[in-house]
Amino acid sequence: MSDKAKQLQLTENELRSAMAAKKCWRCGCFQDTVNTLKDFSAITETLGELLSEAQNLFETIRYDCLGCDVCWPAVAQNLAAEVDPAIAEGGHCATQEPESRDGWPPLPGDYQVLRFQAPVAVCTLNSDHLIDEIKNSQIEGLSIVGSLHTENLGIEHLIRNVLANPHIRYLIVCGEDTQKAIGHLPGQSLVALSEHGVNENMRIIEAKGKRPMLKNIPLEYVESFRNQVQVINQIGEVDAALLQDLIISTVSNDPGPFADALKEIISVPVEQADEPDRLKLDPAGYFVVIPDRAQQQLMVEHYSNKGVLNRIFTAGNAAALYTHIIKLELISRLDHAAYLGRELARAEQALLSDENYIQDRAPGELDEVASNSQSQQSTACGCNNKKGESCN
Numbered sequence: 001m002s003d004k005a006k007q008l009q010l011t012e013n014e015l016r017s018a019m020a021a022k023k024c025w026r027c028g029c030f031q032d033t034v035n036t037l038k039d040f041s042a043i044t045e046t047l048g049e050l051l052s053e054a055q056n057l058f059e060t061i062r063y064d065c066l067g068c069d070v071c072w073p074a075v076a077q078n079l080a081a082e083v084d085p086a087i088a089e090g091g092h093c094a095t096q097e098p099e100s101r102d103g104w105p106p107l108p109g110d111y112q113v114l115r116f117q118a119p120v121a122v123c124t125l126n127s128d129h130l131i132d133e134i135k136n137s138q139i140e141g142l143s144i145v146g147s148l149h150t151e152n153l154g155i156e157h158l159i160r161n162v163l164a165n166p167h168i169r170y171l172i173v174c175g176e177d178t179q180k181a182i183g184h185l186p187g188q189s190l191v192a193l194s195e196h197g198v199n200e201n202m203r204i205i206e207a208k209g210k211r212p213m214l215k216n217i218p219l220e221y222v223e224s225f226r227n228q229v230q231v232i233n234q235i236g237e238v239d240a241a242l243l244q245d246l247i248i249s250t251v252s253n254d255p256g257p258f259a260d261a262l263k264e265i266i267s268v269p270v271e272q273a274d275e276p277d278r279l280k281l282d283p284a285g286y287f288v289v290i291p292d293r294a295q296q297q298l299m300v301e302h303y304s305n306k307g308v309l310n311r312i313f314t315a316g317n318a319a320a321l322y323t324h325i326i327k328l329e330l331i332s333r334l335d336h337a338a339y340l341g342r343e344l345a346r347a348e349q350a351l352l353s354d355e356n357y358i359q360d361r362a363p364g365e366l367d368e369v370a371s372n373s374q375s376q377q378s379t380a381c382g383c384n385n386k387k388g389e390s391c392n
């Protein structure tokens with residue numbers, strides 16, 4: 001048997017192992033390899049039929065790569081590359097445009113978002129358990145925590161999501177990188193990208209692992225990412241407490257949002273909110289908020305818009321009161337609900353601190369039409385108390 005025939009036989013064996021495993025049918029790695037091999041006549045003239053059989057097994061992709069200890073399709077592709085070296089850099093998944101959505105992050109993935117305007121992102125590589133452990137720390141400057149399994153699509157997605165948020169200035173790369181027989185090394189590739197960039201073929205310089213090519217993003221994105229973000233190499237670190245300390249010390253060095261961010265991909269611009277103008281009455285009535293110092297509790301009186309007291313509620317805290325009132329559907333306008341929540345919080349704070357409390361009027365000018373049509377007089381809080389008194 002010739003060397004080529006031997007390589008093809010070994011390639012076939014690996015493909016058959018993948019075809020026998022259902023987990024591969026829905027894995028981007030398997031589908032990418034099969035589609036890639038289909039492009040090379042040196043392979044299809046012998047394995048064409050087998051590759052068509054493999055394509056018939058494809059299911060909707062659920063993951064780019066599972067990071068299995070031995071990835072048969074990756075082994076198959078490496079074996080096939082010895083028949084035609086161009087196969088080593090081929091790949092269908094690396095030419096597919098990712099589907100972005102409005103908002104941030106624009107691309108879906110295995111991550112948890114904490115805050116847009118925060119400077120530190122954490123990539124836990126293949127240690128998925130670290131995502132929750134770090135997220136639950138609730139560190140103020142922490143923006144997003146997520147995993148990373150591949151050194152091509154995964155890194156491309158990460159770059160796009162980071163570039164869409166100029167507040168992110170640090171990326172801590174931690175957790176277990178995959179160290180498989182033949183596999184992926186996304187962490188090593190990400191650090192190499194930060195240190196060396198890409199060559200003229202968009203291959204990450206000095207990256208190891210399966211096909212570290214960034215074909216769906218322009219060079220401009222790669223360079224902007226390298227300028228915006230400082231990658232902190234903690235590959236292998238899985239101690240959540242140590243990582244939390246590192247995040248806190250990193251946050252303290254925040255230089256502020258990246259001034260040269262690529263404007264066209266910033267997904268969430270900051271909008272200036274308008275001052276409230278018109279105040280519309282809530283047909284469900286109005287509330288009077290009272291801190292009851294004798295009983296150390298809050299009290300709310302609910303009136304109809306004709307000034308008739310309907311109900312009285314008491315509770316030890318603001319949340320219990322607004323939750324109860326909303327459940328009873330005694331509020332029919334969102335601005336009224338927001339107003340009541342704010343007043344209850346102020347009254348609760350006054351009760352705790354023993355400070356004086358005066359109920360604020362609702363913001364905005366009372367709607368004249370509504371007011372005249374009901375022939376009612378507004379009070380200082382903007383409600384329809386007929387006596388024209390402040391509701392404090």
Ligand code: SF4
Pocket residue numbers: 018021023024027028029030065066067068070071072073074
């Ligand atoms: S990583 Fe490789 S072996 Fe694992 S499911 Fe995906 S294609 Fe199959």
